[in-house]
Amino acid sequence: MSAFEYRHGQLHVEDLPLEEIAQEVGTPFFCYSTQAMVNAYNSFSDALAKAGVKGTICYALKANSNQSVIQTLAKAGAGADVVSEGELRRALEAGVDPKKIVFAGVGKKPSEMAVGLKAGILQFNVESLPELEALSAVAQKMGVTAPVAFRINPDVDAKTHAKISTGKAENKFGIDIPSVRNFVEQAKVLPNIAVESLAVHIGSQLTDASPFKDAFARLASLYSELQTAGLPLKRIDFGGGLGIQYNDETPPDLSEYAQAVSEAMQGLDAECIFEPGRFLVGNAGVLVTETIYVKDGTNRRFLIIDAAMNDLIRPSLYDAWHDITPLKQPDESATLTPCDIVGPICESGDTFATQRPLPEIDAGDLLAMESAGAYGAVMASSYNTRLNAPEILVKGDQYAIVRKRIDYDTLIKQDILPQWLSE
Ligand SMILES: Cc1ncc(COP(=O)(O)O)c(C=O)c1O
Numbered sequence: 167m168s169a170f171e172y173r174h175g176q177l178h179v180e181d182l183p184l185e186e187i188a189q190e191v192g193t194p195f196f197c198y199s200t201q202a203m204v205n206a207y208n209s210f211s212d213a214l215a216k217a218g219v220k221g222t223i224c225y226a227l228k229a230n231s232n233q234s235v236i237q238t239l240a241k242a243g244a245g246a247d248v249v250s251e252g253e254l255r256r257a258l259e260a261g262v263d264p265k266k267i268v269f270a271g272v273g274k275k276p277s278e279m280a281v282g283l284k285a286g287i288l289q290f291n292v293e294s295l296p297e298l299e300a301l302s303a304v305a306q307k308m309g310v311t312a313p314v315a316f317r318i319n320p321d322v323d324a325k326t327h328a329k330i331s332t333g334k335a336e337n338k339f340g341i342d343i344p345s346v347r348n349f350v351e352q353a354k355v356l357p358n359i360a361v362e363s364l365a366v367h368i369g370s371q372l373t374d375a376s377p378f379k380d381a382f383a384r385l386a387s388l389y390s391e392l393q394t395a396g397l398p399l400k401r402i403d404f405g406g407g408l409g410i411q412y413n414d415e416t417p418p419d420l421s422e423y424a425q426a427v428s429e430a431m432q433g434l435d436a437e438c439i440f441e442p443g444r445f446l447v448g449n450a451g452v453l454v455t456e457t458i459y460v461k462d463g464t465n466r467r468f469l470i471i472d473a474a475m476n477d478l479i480r481p482s483l484y485d486a487w488h489d490i491t492p493l494k495q496p497d498e499s500a501t502l503t504p505c506d507i508v509g510p511i512c513e514s515g516d517t518f519a520t521q522r523p524l525p526e527i528d529a530g531d532l533l534a535m536e537s538a539g540a541y542g543a544v545m546a547s548s549y550n551t552r553l554n555a556p557e558i559l560v561k562g563d564q565y566a567i568v569r570k571r572i573d574y575d576t577l578i579k580q581d582i583l584p585q586w587l588s589e
C-alpha cells in the first residue's frame with residue numbers, strides 16, 4: 167500500500183487525511199511518511215542482501231536533514247553521509263554511530279575535519295592534494311590517524327541534469343584516475359593518514375543503470391590494482407544517486423542496481439558503503455499548499471498558490487517536474503484544464519508547472535506537490551520575507567510538527583541594527 171493515496175475521497179498520508187493536518191497546521195507545509203522512508207530503506211537493504219552484497223547504507227543527510235528524518239532512518243539501521251560540520255553534528259545528535267559516518271565534500275575546512283576526527287568517524291572522502299595535506303596536519307596536531315577514502319572522478323556521464331552531474335572530468339569533484347597513484351605516494355609520506363578506501367559518486371537522480379555500471383567497473387578495477395600493489399584497502403564506497411520516479415522516468419530498479427554492485431565486487435574483498443539520499447526520502451514527502459486565487463490571463467489560467475520557489479526550488483532551478491494532486495479526489499469524469507501553477511514571489515521563475523492539465527480548482531482548494539521529501543525543505547529560503555513551511559512527520563494515525571513555522575517577529579529580529587542607526 168502506498169503511503170500517499172486517496173481514501174474516502176481524501177488524499178491520506180498513512181492513516182491521516184492531509185486536509186486534517188492542513189486545518190490544524192496551516193499551509194504551506196511539508197509532510198513526511200515514516201512508513202515510506204522505512205520501506206525505502208528496507209527495500210534498498212534487502213536488494214543488496216539478495217545480490218549477496220554486504221554493506222552499510224549511509225543516508226545522505228543533504229536530501230533531508232530534519233532530525234526526526236535522520237533519527238527514523240538511523241533507527242532502521244542507517245549510517246550517515248555528511249558534507250559539513252552542521253550535518254556531522256546533526257548525525258551525531260541523532261545518535262548515528264560515528265563508525266557509520268562518512269564525510270564527503272570538496273571543501274572541508276580544517277576546523278570541520280577536527281570535529282570529524284574527534285568524533286572518530288569511519289572515513290573522510292578526500293578529493294584533492296591540498297585537502298589531504300590539511301587533513302594530515304589536523305590529525306597530526308590532534309595525535310590521531312585520519313581514515314581516508316580517495317574519491318575518484320571516473321569521467322562517466324551520469325545522463326542526468328547538468329547541475330547535479332558530478333562524475334565528468336569538467337566537474338569539480340573527485341580525483342581523475344591517472345592521478346590516484348600520485349595521491350597514494352603522497353599519502354605514504356604524509357603523517358597520520360591511513361588510506362583505507364576508494365569512493366565514487368557520479369551524480370544525482372540517475373535514471374539509467376549504465377553509468378553506474380561504468381563507474382563501478384572503473385572503481386573496482388582501480389581498487390584491485392592498488393590492493394595488488396600493496397595498499398591495504400578495506401572499503402569501497404559506491405556513493406548515492408539512484409533516481410526516483412517524479413513523472414514518467416523509469417529509474418533502474420533496486421535489483422538492477424544491486425546487480426551492478428555485485429558484478430563490480432566480483433573477486434574483491436571489501437566492505438561496501440552506499441550513500442543514497444533522494445531514494446530514501448524523495449517519494450516519502452509532499453508539500454501541501456492552498457490555492458489563493460484562480461486568475462484567468464489573456465491566454466492561460468494561473469493557479470496562484472501559497473507555496474513558492476523559496477519553499478521548493480527544484481522546478482525553478484532544474485525545471486524539475488513534481489506531480490500536483492488535489493487533496494479532494496476529483497471525479498473520474500472531471501474535465502481537465504491546462505493551468506500554470508505559480509507562487510506569490512515576484513519572479514516569473516516562481517512557477518511549479520506550465521500548462522498542467524488539472525480538474526477544476528477553486529480558490530481555497532488544497533493541493534499536494536508530490537515527491538518533495540528530498541531537496542525540498544533543506545533548500546528553502548526566506549526570500550520575499552516569507553515564513554518557512556513547517557515540517558510534519560506522520561506515523562500511522564499520529565502526526566508531529568518536527569520543525570515549526572518561525573514567526574515574523576523572530577525572523578525580522580534575526581537582523582541586528584548597528585548602533586549608529588539607533589542614534
Ligand atoms: C557525495 C554524495 N553522496 C551522496 C549524494 C546523495 O545523492 P542522491 O540524493 O542522489 O542519492 C550526493 C548528492 O548527489 C553526493 O554529492
Ligand SMILES: N[C@@H](CCCC[NH3+])C(=O)O
Nearest residue numbers: 228330370371480540541
Ligand atoms: N538538489 C538536487 C540534488 C543535488 C544532489 C547533491 N549531491 C536536486 O534537487 O535534485
